[in-house]
Amino acid sequence: MATKRTPIKRALQTRITAEAIDAFKAWRAVGECLNPDDEGYDCGECDVCEQWWTAQNAVHSALGLRPWVWPFSEEHDPMLWKELELRSQDTGRAYNGKDY
Numbered sequence: 001m002a003t004k005r006t007p008i009k010r011a012l013q014t015r016i017t018a019e020a021i022d023a024f025k026a027w028r029a030v031g032e033c034l035n036p037d038d039e040g041y042d043c044g045e046c047d048v049c050e051q052w053w054t055a056q057n058a059v060h061s062a063l064g065l066r067p068w069v070w071p072f073s074e075e076h077d078p079m080l081w082k083e084l085e086l087r088s089q090d091t092g093r094a095y096n097g098k099d100y
């Protein structure tokens with residue numbers, strides 16, 4: 001059966017909303033775990049870890065990711081990740097609908 005594929009570029013553009021960018025920025029701004037174990041893994045229980053998960057949840061739902069993409073990371077979708085990084089470096093000019 002023939003299937004129509006949406007070009008990846010267009011799929012990315014529709015998925016990455018201003019909300020997703022904001023959520024991604026907030027997620028990246030979360031600090032380091034307060035109580036990592038000896039190998040440097042996050043404890044998953046401190047305030048910072050809680051913030052990290054909350055922020056990750058926001059990104060996850062803003063992007064409409066699948067349940068198994070959990071937690072979302074660069075490995076799941078390098079192209080999407082790169083796009084998010086690029087767009088989150090933007091000052092926001094491109095997303096308010098105005099042309100300066």
Ligand SMILES: [Zn+2]
Pocket residue numbers: 033034035036042043044045046047048049
């Ligand atoms: Zn922690």
